[in-house]
Amino acid sequence: MSLNSKKAVVLVSGGLDSATVLAIARQAGHECYALSFDYGQRHRSELLAAAKVVEHLGAIAHRTFVLDLAQFGGSALTDSSIALPRQHAEGIPVTYVPARNTVFLSIALAWAEVLGAYDIFIGVNAIDYSGYPDCRPEYIEAYQRMATLATKTGVEGQLIQISTPLLHLSKAEIIRRGTDLGVNYGLTLSCYDPSEQGLACGQCDSCRLRREGFSVSGIADPTKYVSH
Amino acid sequence: MSLNSKKAVVLVSGGLDSATVLAIARQAGHECYALSFDYGQRHRSELLAAAKVVEHLGAIAHRTFVLDLAQFGGSALTDSSIALPRQHAEGIPVTYVPARNTVFLSIALAWAEVLGAYDIFIGVNAIDYSGYPDCRPEYIEAYQRMATLATKTGVEGQLIQISTPLLHLSKAEIIRRGTDLGVNYGLTLSCYDPSEQGLACGQCDSCRLRREGFSVSGIADPTKYVSH
Numbered sequence: 001m002s003l004n005s006k007k008a009v010v011l012v013s014g015g016l017d018s019a020t021v022l023a024i025a026r027q028a029g030h031e032c033y034a035l036s037f038d039y040g041q042r043h044r045s046e047l048l049a050a051a052k053v054v055e056h057l058g059a060i061a062h063r064t065f066v067l068d069l070a071q072f073g074g075s076a077l078t079d080s081s082i083a084l085p086r087q088h089a090e091g092i093p094v095t096y097v098p099a100r101n102t103v104f105l106s107i108a109l110a111w112a113e114v115l116g117a118y119d120i121f122i123g124v125n126a127i128d129y130s131g132y133p134d135c136r137p138e139y140i141e142a143y144q145r146m147a148t149l150a151t152k153t154g155v156e157g158q159l160i161q162i163s164t165p166l167l168h169l170s171k172a173e174i175i176r177r178g179t180d181l182g183v184n185y186g187l188t189l190s191c192y193d194p195s196e197q198g199l200a201c202g203q204c205d206s207c208r209l210r211r212e213g214f215s216v217s218g219i220a221d222p223t224k225y226v227s228h
Numbered sequence: 229m230s231l232n233s234k235k236a237v238v239l240v241s242g243g244l245d246s247a248t249v250l251a252i253a254r255q256a257g258h259e260c261y262a263l264s265f266d267y268g269q270r271h272r273s274e275l276l277a278a279a280k281v282v283e284h285l286g287a288i289a290h291r292t293f294v295l296d297l298a299q300f301g302g303s304a305l306t307d308s309s310i311a312l313p314r315q316h317a318e319g320i321p322v323t324y325v326p327a328r329n330t331v332f333l334s335i336a337l338a339w340a341e342v343l344g345a346y347d348i349f350i351g352v353n354a355i356d357y358s359g360y361p362d363c364r365p366e367y368i369e370a371y372q373r374m375a376t377l378a379t380k381t382g383v384e385g386q387l388i389q390i391s392t393p394l395l396h397l398s399k400a401e402i403i404r405r406g407t408d409l410g411v412n413y414g415l416t417l418s419c420y421d422p423s424e425q426g427l428a429c430g431q432c433d434s435c436r437l438r439r440e441g442f443s444v445s446g447i448a449d450p451t452k453y454v455s456h
Contacts, residue, residue, distance in 0.1 A: 068294065072339050099378055106334040107327075109327040110300055113327055133377065134377075138377055145370050146371050150361060150367055151326070151362075155361045
Protein backbone atom coordinates (compact mmCIF):
# COMPACT_ATOMS: atom_id res chain seq x y z
CA MET A 1 0.00 0.00 0.00
CA SER A 2 1.72 3.20 -1.13
CA LEU A 3 0.73 6.58 0.18
CA ASN A 4 -0.21 9.17 -2.36
CA SER A 5 -0.79 12.73 -1.23
CA LYS A 6 -3.19 13.45 -4.07
CA LYS A 7 -5.74 10.72 -3.40
CA ALA A 8 -8.81 11.76 -1.45
CA VAL A 9 -12.05 10.08 -0.44
CA VAL A 10 -14.94 12.53 -0.88
CA LEU A 11 -18.37 11.92 0.68
CA VAL A 12 -21.02 12.74 -1.91
CA SER A 13 -24.66 12.69 -0.80
CA GLY A 14 -26.30 14.23 -3.84
CA GLY A 15 -26.91 17.49 -2.00
CA LEU A 16 -25.65 21.00 -2.67
CA ASP A 17 -22.93 20.98 -0.03
CA SER A 18 -21.16 17.76 -0.99
CA ALA A 19 -21.26 18.69 -4.70
CA THR A 20 -19.40 21.88 -3.79
CA VAL A 21 -16.91 19.87 -1.73
CA LEU A 22 -16.19 17.54 -4.66
CA ALA A 23 -15.57 20.57 -6.91
CA ILE A 24 -13.22 22.07 -4.30
CA ALA A 25 -11.29 18.80 -3.87
CA ARG A 26 -10.96 18.45 -7.65
CA GLN A 27 -9.72 22.03 -7.98
CA ALA A 28 -7.15 21.39 -5.23
CA GLY A 29 -5.69 18.70 -7.48
CA HIS A 30 -6.91 15.61 -5.64
CA GLU A 31 -7.63 12.31 -7.33
CA CYS A 32 -11.12 11.92 -5.95
CA TYR A 33 -12.76 8.68 -4.85
CA ALA A 34 -16.44 9.51 -4.36
CA LEU A 35 -18.35 7.64 -1.66
CA SER A 36 -22.13 7.61 -1.24
CA PHE A 37 -24.29 5.71 1.22
CA ASP A 38 -27.44 3.72 0.72
CA TYR A 39 -28.37 3.73 4.41
CA GLY A 40 -32.10 3.22 4.32
CA GLN A 41 -32.89 6.89 3.82
CA ARG A 42 -36.46 7.69 2.87
CA HIS A 43 -35.45 10.00 0.07
CA ARG A 44 -33.64 7.66 -2.27
CA SER A 45 -33.67 10.19 -5.09
CA GLU A 46 -30.52 11.56 -3.45
CA LEU A 47 -28.56 8.51 -4.63
CA LEU A 48 -29.60 9.29 -8.20
CA ALA A 49 -28.52 12.90 -7.65
CA ALA A 50 -25.17 11.70 -6.25
CA ALA A 51 -24.51 9.67 -9.40
CA LYS A 52 -25.31 12.68 -11.59
CA VAL A 53 -23.09 14.98 -9.52
CA VAL A 54 -20.12 12.59 -9.72
CA GLU A 55 -20.59 12.14 -13.47
CA HIS A 56 -20.77 15.94 -13.87
CA LEU A 57 -17.72 16.84 -11.75
CA GLY A 58 -15.61 13.73 -12.28
CA ALA A 59 -13.94 11.19 -9.98
CA ILE A 60 -11.59 8.22 -10.33
CA ALA A 61 -14.25 5.95 -8.87
CA HIS A 62 -17.66 6.18 -7.22
CA ARG A 63 -18.82 3.60 -4.67
CA THR A 64 -22.21 3.41 -3.01
CA PHE A 65 -21.86 1.62 0.30
CA VAL A 66 -24.97 -0.19 1.49
CA LEU A 67 -25.71 -0.25 5.21
CA ASP A 68 -29.01 -0.55 6.91
CA LEU A 69 -28.99 2.17 9.57
CA ALA A 70 -32.79 2.16 9.33
CA GLN A 71 -32.86 -1.11 11.29
CA PHE A 72 -32.02 0.89 14.42
CA GLY A 73 -34.73 3.53 13.79
CA GLY A 74 -34.60 6.77 15.76
CA SER A 75 -34.71 9.29 12.92
CA ALA A 76 -37.40 10.78 10.71
CA LEU A 77 -34.98 10.36 7.78
CA THR A 78 -34.95 6.57 8.07
CA ASP A 79 -38.02 5.72 10.14
CA SER A 80 -41.35 6.21 8.41
CA SER A 81 -43.18 6.13 11.76
CA ILE A 82 -41.63 9.51 12.68
CA ALA A 83 -43.27 12.46 10.92
CA LEU A 84 -41.05 14.88 9.01
CA PRO A 85 -41.36 18.38 10.44
CA ARG A 86 -42.65 21.13 8.18
CA GLN A 87 -41.39 23.93 10.38
CA HIS A 88 -38.07 24.74 11.96
CA ALA A 89 -37.84 23.83 15.65
CA GLU A 90 -35.18 24.56 18.26
CA GLY A 91 -32.70 21.89 19.42
CA ILE A 92 -31.58 18.71 17.70
CA PRO A 93 -34.27 17.87 15.14
CA VAL A 94 -36.00 14.53 14.50
CA THR A 95 -34.20 14.33 11.13
CA TYR A 96 -30.95 13.69 13.01
CA VAL A 97 -29.72 10.16 12.15
CA PRO A 98 -27.88 8.77 15.19
CA ALA A 99 -24.10 8.82 14.71
CA ARG A 100 -24.49 9.18 10.94
CA ASN A 101 -21.39 11.22 10.22
CA THR A 102 -19.37 8.98 12.55
CA VAL A 103 -20.49 5.89 10.65
CA PHE A 104 -19.93 7.51 7.24
CA LEU A 105 -16.48 8.85 8.12
CA SER A 106 -15.48 5.47 9.52
CA ILE A 107 -16.30 3.70 6.27
CA ALA A 108 -14.54 6.47 4.35
CA LEU A 109 -11.55 5.87 6.63
CA ALA A 110 -11.55 2.16 5.80
CA TRP A 111 -11.53 2.92 2.06
CA ALA A 112 -8.90 5.65 2.48
CA GLU A 113 -6.62 3.25 4.28
CA VAL A 114 -6.92 0.62 1.55
CA LEU A 115 -6.33 3.26 -1.15
CA GLY A 116 -3.37 4.79 0.67
CA ALA A 117 -5.24 8.11 0.80
CA TYR A 118 -4.98 10.31 3.85
CA ASP A 119 -7.49 12.99 2.99
CA ILE A 120 -11.21 12.63 3.55
CA PHE A 121 -13.51 15.44 2.43
CA ILE A 122 -16.92 15.97 4.01
CA GLY A 123 -19.38 18.83 3.53
CA VAL A 124 -20.25 19.55 7.14
CA ASN A 125 -21.11 23.08 8.01
CA ALA A 126 -21.27 24.84 11.36
CA ILE A 127 -23.20 27.92 10.26
CA ASP A 128 -26.32 27.24 8.21
CA TYR A 129 -26.68 23.79 9.67
CA SER A 130 -29.56 21.96 11.22
CA GLY A 131 -28.31 21.55 14.78
CA TYR A 132 -26.68 18.13 14.42
CA PRO A 133 -23.91 17.52 17.00
CA ASP A 134 -21.73 15.72 14.45
CA CYS A 135 -21.38 18.86 12.32
CA ARG A 136 -19.46 20.86 14.93
CA PRO A 137 -15.77 21.79 14.51
CA GLU A 138 -14.80 20.21 17.85
CA TYR A 139 -16.33 16.94 16.69
CA ILE A 140 -14.31 16.98 13.46
CA GLU A 141 -11.10 17.70 15.37
CA ALA A 142 -11.79 14.81 17.75
CA TYR A 143 -12.56 12.54 14.80
CA GLN A 144 -9.29 13.39 13.09
CA ARG A 145 -7.31 12.62 16.22
CA MET A 146 -9.10 9.29 16.68
CA ALA A 147 -8.67 8.39 12.98
CA THR A 148 -4.95 9.02 13.08
CA LEU A 149 -4.60 6.72 16.11
CA ALA A 150 -6.88 4.11 14.49
CA THR A 151 -4.95 3.41 11.35
CA LYS A 152 -1.81 1.84 9.99
CA THR A 153 -1.28 5.10 8.11
CA GLY A 154 -1.37 6.99 11.40
CA VAL A 155 1.03 4.55 13.07
CA GLU A 156 3.40 5.16 10.17
CA GLY A 157 3.40 8.86 11.11
CA GLN A 158 0.95 10.26 8.57
CA LEU A 159 -1.94 12.36 9.87
CA ILE A 160 -5.38 11.52 8.58
CA GLN A 161 -6.90 14.80 7.47
CA ILE A 162 -10.66 15.31 7.64
CA SER A 163 -11.13 18.26 5.28
CA THR A 164 -14.23 20.36 5.84
CA PRO A 165 -13.91 23.24 3.37
CA LEU A 166 -17.48 24.42 4.05
CA LEU A 167 -17.24 24.44 7.83
CA HIS A 168 -17.31 28.21 8.26
CA LEU A 169 -19.14 29.25 5.09
CA SER A 170 -22.73 30.45 4.95
CA LYS A 171 -25.05 28.69 2.50
CA ALA A 172 -24.86 31.72 0.19
CA GLU A 173 -21.04 31.62 0.28
CA ILE A 174 -21.11 27.89 -0.51
CA ILE A 175 -23.34 28.53 -3.52
CA ARG A 176 -21.12 31.36 -4.80
CA ARG A 177 -18.01 29.22 -4.36
CA GLY A 178 -19.52 26.26 -6.22
CA THR A 179 -20.91 28.44 -8.96
CA ASP A 180 -17.42 29.90 -9.51
CA LEU A 181 -16.15 26.31 -9.82
CA GLY A 182 -18.81 25.45 -12.41
CA VAL A 183 -21.11 23.30 -10.25
CA ASN A 184 -24.51 22.73 -11.81
CA TYR A 185 -26.74 22.83 -8.73
CA GLY A 186 -29.70 21.79 -10.85
CA LEU A 187 -28.34 18.23 -10.54
CA THR A 188 -28.29 18.27 -6.75
CA LEU A 189 -31.10 17.42 -4.35
CA SER A 190 -31.27 18.76 -0.78
CA CYS A 191 -34.90 18.05 0.13
CA TYR A 192 -35.71 15.67 3.01
CA ASP A 193 -39.01 14.70 1.42
CA PRO A 194 -38.93 14.93 -2.38
CA SER A 195 -41.78 13.79 -4.60
CA GLU A 196 -41.54 10.49 -6.45
CA GLN A 197 -40.32 12.46 -9.45
CA GLY A 198 -37.49 13.90 -7.34
CA LEU A 199 -38.97 17.39 -6.97
CA ALA A 200 -38.12 19.29 -3.78
CA CYS A 201 -40.92 20.00 -1.26
CA GLY A 202 -39.72 23.55 -0.69
CA GLN A 203 -40.80 23.48 2.95
CA CYS A 204 -38.52 21.19 4.99
CA ASP A 205 -35.53 22.55 6.93
CA SER A 206 -33.16 21.55 4.19
CA CYS A 207 -35.21 23.22 1.42
CA ARG A 208 -35.60 26.33 3.56
CA LEU A 209 -31.82 26.68 4.10
CA ARG A 210 -31.18 26.09 0.39
CA ARG A 211 -33.78 28.61 -0.78
CA GLU A 212 -32.48 31.27 1.60
CA GLY A 213 -28.94 30.55 0.41
CA PHE A 214 -29.79 31.11 -3.24
CA SER A 215 -31.79 34.19 -2.33
CA VAL A 216 -28.91 35.77 -0.36
CA SER A 217 -26.29 34.75 -2.95
CA GLY A 218 -28.09 36.56 -5.74
CA ILE A 219 -27.70 33.45 -7.92
CA ALA A 220 -30.79 32.04 -9.62
CA ASP A 221 -32.14 28.91 -7.86
CA PRO A 222 -32.30 26.05 -10.39
CA THR A 223 -34.18 23.77 -7.95
CA LYS A 224 -37.41 22.24 -9.19
CA TYR A 225 -39.98 22.55 -6.41
CA VAL A 226 -43.30 20.76 -6.14
CA SER A 227 -45.07 24.04 -5.32
CA HIS A 228 -43.95 27.61 -5.03
CA MET B 229 -35.48 8.49 24.09
CA SER B 230 -34.82 7.90 27.76
CA LEU B 231 -31.38 7.28 29.10
CA ASN B 232 -30.92 4.12 31.10
CA SER B 233 -27.65 3.53 32.87
CA LYS B 234 -28.01 -0.24 32.73
CA LYS B 235 -28.31 -0.65 28.96
CA ALA B 236 -25.12 -1.55 27.14
CA VAL B 237 -24.24 -2.48 23.57
CA VAL B 238 -21.73 -5.36 23.59
CA LEU B 239 -19.73 -6.32 20.50
CA VAL B 240 -19.75 -10.09 20.17
CA SER B 241 -17.59 -11.66 17.48
CA GLY B 242 -17.85 -15.30 18.43
CA GLY B 243 -14.30 -15.30 19.78
CA LEU B 244 -12.97 -15.96 23.26
CA ASP B 245 -12.41 -12.31 24.18
CA SER B 246 -15.84 -10.94 23.35
CA ALA B 247 -17.56 -13.89 25.06
CA THR B 248 -15.67 -12.94 28.22
CA VAL B 249 -16.70 -9.30 27.77
CA LEU B 250 -20.37 -10.25 27.49
CA ALA B 251 -20.09 -12.28 30.70
CA ILE B 252 -18.42 -9.33 32.46
CA ALA B 253 -21.06 -6.85 31.27
CA ARG B 254 -23.84 -9.21 32.38
CA GLN B 255 -22.24 -9.65 35.81
CA ALA B 256 -21.97 -5.85 36.16
CA GLY B 257 -25.75 -5.74 35.89
CA HIS B 258 -26.08 -4.37 32.37
CA GLU B 259 -29.01 -5.10 30.09
CA CYS B 260 -26.93 -6.28 27.15
CA TYR B 261 -27.67 -5.65 23.49
CA ALA B 262 -25.31 -7.92 21.57
CA LEU B 263 -24.01 -6.74 18.21
CA SER B 264 -22.21 -8.89 15.63
CA PHE B 265 -21.00 -8.03 12.15
CA ASP B 266 -21.29 -9.87 8.90
CA TYR B 267 -18.55 -7.87 7.17
CA GLY B 268 -17.39 -10.22 4.47
CA GLN B 269 -15.02 -12.11 6.72
CA ARG B 270 -13.63 -15.33 5.30
CA HIS B 271 -14.32 -17.31 8.41
CA ARG B 272 -18.08 -17.12 8.63
CA SER B 273 -18.23 -19.84 11.26
CA GLU B 274 -17.58 -17.04 13.74
CA LEU B 275 -21.14 -15.73 13.21
CA LEU B 276 -22.48 -19.13 14.18
CA ALA B 277 -20.23 -19.06 17.24
CA ALA B 278 -21.50 -15.55 18.12
CA ALA B 279 -25.10 -16.78 18.08
CA LYS B 280 -24.21 -19.71 20.35
CA VAL B 281 -22.30 -17.43 22.76
CA VAL B 282 -25.22 -14.97 23.03
CA GLU B 283 -27.70 -17.81 23.58
CA HIS B 284 -25.41 -19.28 26.26
CA LEU B 285 -24.71 -16.05 28.18
CA GLY B 286 -27.95 -14.17 27.50
CA ALA B 287 -28.83 -10.74 26.09
CA ILE B 288 -31.95 -8.62 25.62
CA ALA B 289 -31.40 -8.68 21.85
CA HIS B 290 -28.80 -9.81 19.31
CA ARG B 291 -28.37 -8.04 15.98
CA THR B 292 -26.04 -9.01 13.17
CA PHE B 293 -25.24 -5.94 11.11
CA VAL B 294 -24.38 -6.61 7.48
CA LEU B 295 -21.75 -4.44 5.83
CA ASP B 296 -19.49 -5.31 2.98
CA LEU B 297 -16.03 -4.19 4.11
CA ALA B 298 -14.62 -6.83 1.75
CA GLN B 299 -15.46 -4.56 -1.21
CA PHE B 300 -12.50 -2.38 -0.21
CA GLY B 301 -10.09 -5.33 0.11
CA GLY B 302 -6.78 -4.78 1.86
CA SER B 303 -6.90 -7.57 4.46
CA ALA B 304 -6.24 -11.28 4.47
CA LEU B 305 -9.38 -11.66 6.61
CA THR B 306 -11.68 -10.37 3.88
CA ASP B 307 -9.63 -10.67 0.69
CA SER B 308 -9.04 -14.20 -0.55
CA SER B 309 -6.20 -12.99 -2.82
CA ILE B 310 -4.05 -12.27 0.28
CA ALA B 311 -2.60 -15.43 1.85
CA LEU B 312 -3.14 -16.03 5.55
CA PRO B 313 0.18 -16.18 7.38
CA ARG B 314 1.09 -19.41 9.15
CA GLN B 315 3.79 -17.83 11.26
CA HIS B 316 3.96 -14.79 13.47
CA ALA B 317 5.60 -11.76 11.84
CA GLU B 318 6.65 -8.38 13.26
CA GLY B 319 4.63 -5.22 12.64
CA ILE B 320 1.00 -4.79 11.62
CA PRO B 321 -0.07 -8.12 10.08
CA VAL B 322 -1.96 -8.75 6.83
CA THR B 323 -4.94 -9.91 8.88
CA TYR B 324 -5.53 -6.29 9.94
CA VAL B 325 -8.86 -5.10 8.49
CA PRO B 326 -8.59 -1.37 7.75
CA ALA B 327 -10.42 0.73 10.34
CA ARG B 328 -12.43 -2.28 11.49
CA ASN B 329 -12.88 -1.35 15.15
CA THR B 330 -13.67 2.24 14.15
CA VAL B 331 -16.42 1.04 11.82
CA PHE B 332 -17.78 -1.46 14.36
CA LEU B 333 -17.75 1.03 17.25
CA SER B 334 -19.49 3.63 15.06
CA ILE B 335 -22.35 1.30 14.30
CA ALA B 336 -22.51 0.31 17.97
CA LEU B 337 -22.68 4.03 18.76
CA ALA B 338 -25.62 4.49 16.39
CA TRP B 339 -27.51 1.65 18.08
CA ALA B 340 -26.56 2.89 21.56
CA GLU B 341 -27.91 6.32 20.77
CA VAL B 342 -31.23 4.93 19.56
CA LEU B 343 -31.49 2.65 22.62
CA GLY B 344 -30.56 5.43 25.03
CA ALA B 345 -27.54 3.38 26.14
CA TYR B 346 -24.28 5.08 26.93
CA ASP B 347 -22.05 2.09 27.50
CA ILE B 348 -20.39 0.17 24.70
CA PHE B 349 -18.33 -2.91 25.55
CA ILE B 350 -15.57 -4.16 23.26
CA GLY B 351 -13.00 -6.89 23.82
CA VAL B 352 -9.85 -5.12 22.69
CA ASN B 353 -6.65 -6.08 24.37
CA ALA B 354 -3.32 -4.29 24.50
CA ILE B 355 -1.21 -7.21 25.76
CA ASP B 356 -1.69 -10.49 23.92
CA TYR B 357 -2.85 -8.69 20.81
CA SER B 358 -1.87 -8.97 17.19
CA GLY B 359 -0.38 -5.52 16.60
CA TYR B 360 -3.51 -3.76 15.35
CA PRO B 361 -3.39 0.04 15.89
CA ASP B 362 -7.09 0.17 16.80
CA CYS B 363 -6.55 -2.01 19.89
CA ARG B 364 -4.38 0.53 21.74
CA PRO B 365 -5.57 2.37 24.89
CA GLU B 366 -4.85 5.80 23.36
CA TYR B 367 -7.09 4.91 20.43
CA ILE B 368 -9.97 3.91 22.74
CA GLU B 369 -9.59 7.16 24.73
CA ALA B 370 -9.68 9.21 21.52
CA TYR B 371 -12.71 7.27 20.31
CA GLN B 372 -14.59 7.94 23.54
CA ARG B 373 -13.92 11.66 23.30
CA MET B 374 -15.06 11.74 19.67
CA ALA B 375 -18.18 9.67 20.43
CA THR B 376 -19.24 11.99 23.23
CA LEU B 377 -18.94 15.00 20.90
CA ALA B 378 -20.73 13.13 18.09
CA THR B 379 -23.98 12.35 19.78
CA LYS B 380 -27.16 13.88 21.10
CA THR B 381 -26.47 11.96 24.31
CA GLY B 382 -23.11 13.71 24.58
CA VAL B 383 -24.63 17.13 23.88
CA GLU B 384 -27.04 16.44 26.72
CA GLY B 385 -24.04 16.06 29.03
CA GLN B 386 -23.75 12.29 29.22
CA LEU B 387 -20.36 10.72 28.47
CA ILE B 388 -20.29 7.82 26.07
CA GLN B 389 -18.25 5.13 27.77
CA ILE B 390 -16.26 2.67 25.68
CA SER B 391 -15.64 -0.13 28.19
CA THR B 392 -12.65 -2.35 27.53
CA PRO B 393 -12.49 -4.70 30.51
CA LEU B 394 -9.82 -6.88 28.85
CA LEU B 395 -7.48 -4.05 27.87
CA HIS B 396 -4.72 -4.87 30.33
CA LEU B 397 -5.32 -8.59 30.87
CA SER B 398 -3.16 -11.37 29.46
CA LYS B 399 -4.91 -14.12 27.49
CA ALA B 400 -4.50 -16.47 30.45
CA GLU B 401 -6.07 -13.90 32.81
CA ILE B 402 -8.97 -13.44 30.38
CA ILE B 403 -9.55 -17.20 30.31
CA ARG B 404 -9.45 -17.45 34.11
CA ARG B 405 -11.85 -14.51 34.47
CA GLY B 406 -14.32 -15.96 31.97
CA THR B 407 -14.10 -19.44 33.48
CA ASP B 408 -14.93 -17.96 36.91
CA LEU B 409 -17.99 -16.34 35.28
CA GLY B 410 -19.10 -19.64 33.77
CA VAL B 411 -18.18 -19.00 30.12
CA ASN B 412 -18.14 -22.18 28.03
CA TYR B 413 -15.18 -21.47 25.73
CA GLY B 414 -16.01 -24.60 23.75
CA LEU B 415 -18.70 -22.49 22.02
CA THR B 416 -16.25 -19.80 20.91
CA LEU B 417 -14.11 -19.68 17.77
CA SER B 418 -10.89 -17.67 17.53
CA CYS B 419 -9.26 -19.18 14.43
CA TYR B 420 -8.65 -17.01 11.34
CA ASP B 421 -8.93 -20.00 9.04
CA PRO B 422 -11.24 -22.70 10.41
CA SER B 423 -12.23 -25.81 8.46
CA GLU B 424 -15.66 -26.01 6.88
CA GLN B 425 -16.80 -27.91 9.96
CA GLY B 426 -15.68 -24.96 12.13
CA LEU B 427 -12.58 -26.67 13.53
CA ALA B 428 -9.64 -24.40 14.46
CA CYS B 429 -6.43 -24.65 12.40
CA GLY B 430 -4.22 -24.45 15.48
CA GLN B 431 -1.51 -22.56 13.61
CA CYS B 432 -2.63 -18.99 12.84
CA ASP B 433 -1.73 -16.05 15.11
CA SER B 434 -5.11 -16.17 16.77
CA CYS B 435 -4.95 -19.94 17.47
CA ARG B 436 -1.41 -19.56 18.75
CA LEU B 437 -2.41 -16.82 21.27
CA ARG B 438 -5.42 -18.85 22.38
CA ARG B 439 -3.45 -22.07 22.87
CA GLU B 440 -0.75 -20.30 24.85
CA GLY B 441 -3.45 -18.63 26.96
CA PHE B 442 -5.04 -21.94 27.94
CA SER B 443 -1.64 -23.45 28.56
CA VAL B 444 -0.55 -20.62 30.90
CA SER B 445 -3.95 -20.46 32.66
CA GLY B 446 -3.81 -24.10 33.62
CA ILE B 447 -7.38 -24.52 32.36
CA ALA B 448 -8.11 -27.33 29.89
CA ASP B 449 -8.46 -26.09 26.30
CA PRO B 450 -11.88 -27.16 24.96
CA THR B 451 -11.02 -26.03 21.40
CA LYS B 452 -11.47 -28.59 18.63
CA TYR B 453 -8.42 -28.38 16.37
CA VAL B 454 -8.02 -29.84 12.90
CA SER B 455 -4.66 -31.37 13.84
CA HIS B 456 -2.61 -31.47 17.02
